[in-house]
Structures are given as structure tokens and as C-alpha cells.
Amino acid sequence: MGAAFNMPLTEGFLDLARDSKHNNRYLERYLTPLDVMDRYFPYFEDELGLELVTKDSNFLRLSKMTTTYYKQVRLGSDWPNYNVYQKANTLVHEAVHARQWRSYGRYRFGTWYLRRPRWRWAMEMQGYRESMRWSIINLHGRRASSRRIEAEIKRRADAVTGILVNGYVLGRVSRSDRMTQTKRIMLADGYWQLGQLR
Numbered sequence: 102m103g104a105a106f107n108m109p110l111t112e113g114f115l116d117l118a119r120d121s122k123h124n125n126r127y128l129e130r131y132l133t134p135l136d137v138m139d140r141y142f143p144y145f146e147d148e149l150g151l152e153l154v155t156k157d158s159n160f161l162r163l164s165k166m167t168t169t170y171y172k173q174v175r176l177g178s179d180w181p182n183y184n185v186y187q188k189a190n191t192l193v194h195e196a197v198h199a200r201q202w203r204s205y206g207r208y209r210f211g212t213w214y215l216r217r218p219r220w221r222w223a224m225e226m227q228g229y230r231e232s233m234r235w236s237i238i239n240l241h242g243r244r245a246s247s248r249r250i251e252a253e254i255k256r257r258a259d260a261v262t263g264i265l266v267n268g269y270v271l272g273r274v275s276r277s278d279r280m281t282q283t284k285r286i287m288l289a290d291g292y293w294q295l296g297q298l299r
Contacts, residue, residue, distance in 0.1 A: 107273075110279070122204075137193060154175055169199050194229065229261045234294050
């Protein structure tokens with residue numbers, strides 16, 4: 102029984118976490134936070150057919166978090182307190198989940214997300230990698246130095262590692278794997294993106 106609570110992140114799940122098929126191929130156009138805000142709301146509603154709603158319950162104590170559920174992006178109670186950068190970052194992340202829902206289907210995505218923690222980790226990694234990609238492009242659009250972008254990559258890799266180790270119900274997945282692989286993939290992806298910009 103102990104093994105069930107210490108499941109390793111095998112190559113299949115690591116490859117899934119690195120998969121970029123749910124990235125937004127137009128992301129490079131969205132350089133500033135306001136640009137993201139201006140374009141992503143119509144993108145959600147017109148292209149993805151999603152409704153943006155405000156959460157009205159404290160289900161599983163998740164009322165503060167913005168989440169995507171099938172055809173809804175449910176804005177958390179903290180949304181009004183976010184600055185424009187945080188809002189843009191959240192929208193880029195949730196758009197990945199919206200595309201995942203469309204790709205996998207309502208039943209499969211919903212069931213697997215709740216019942217397969219290693220798969221859920223990989224889905225979240227795709228979202229966090231995409232929001233980091235936007236932040237790198239955003240910094241590049243401001244003509245930031247490579248050193249500043251590298252510092253942002255490291256900061257976000259640490260932040261995402263902390264979230265996926267402590268902030269999600271992933272207790273069955275090896276904690277050591279989550280700490281090691283999350284940071285490794287985020288850093289590798291971030292540096293690769295920086296190389297593409299240069």
C-alpha cells in the first residue's frame with residue numbers, strides 16, 4: 102500500500118509534462134499584460150466557447166483559486182485583488198486547461214484529473230510552462246537582459262515547484278520526484294525558450 106502513495110514520475114508522465122501541443126501558437130503576439138487581457142477574454146469566449154464566471158461557493162476550499170471546468174473559467178474570489186500581471190499569467194495558464202478539456206473530452210479529462218495524480222501533475226506542468234513562456238516573451242518584449250530573464254526563469258521554477266509540492270492534492274506522487282522533476286523541466290523549458298528569443 103505504501104507504494105501507492107509514492108508513485109514515481111515515469112518517462113511517460115515526464116514526456117506528457119513536456120508536451121507543448123496545448124500551447125497557444127499565437128502567444129508571441131501577446132507581449133504585455135494588458136495585451137493578454139485585451140485578447141484573452143474574447144479568445145476564451147469567441148474561439149474556445151467558454152463562459153467566464155465568478156465562483157460563488159467554497160467547494161473544497163478552492164473559492165480563491167481560478168479554475169477551468171469544461172466550458173467555464175471560474176474566476177476565484179481573489180481575482181479582483183490580482184494585479185494585471187497576475188491576471189494575465191493566470192489567463193495564459195487557464196487557457197492551456199481549456200484546450201486540454203477540448204482535446205481529451207469532458208469525461209476523460211475530469212475523471213483523470215481527479216483520479217490520476219501523476220497525470221494531473223503533467224497537465225499542470227503544461228499550464229505552468231506556458232505561463233512561463235509568456236513571461237519570458239513579455240520580458241523580451243521589454244528588451245530585458247538575458248540575466249534578468251534567467252533570474253525570472255529560476256524564480257518561476259522555484260515558485261511552481263513549491264506549488265506542485267505543497268499546493269495540490271498530489272500526495273500519492275513521489276514528493277522527491279515532484280521536487281526534482283518539476284524544477285528540472287521548468288528550468289530546461291525556460292532556458293530553451295530564452296534560446297529561441299536570442
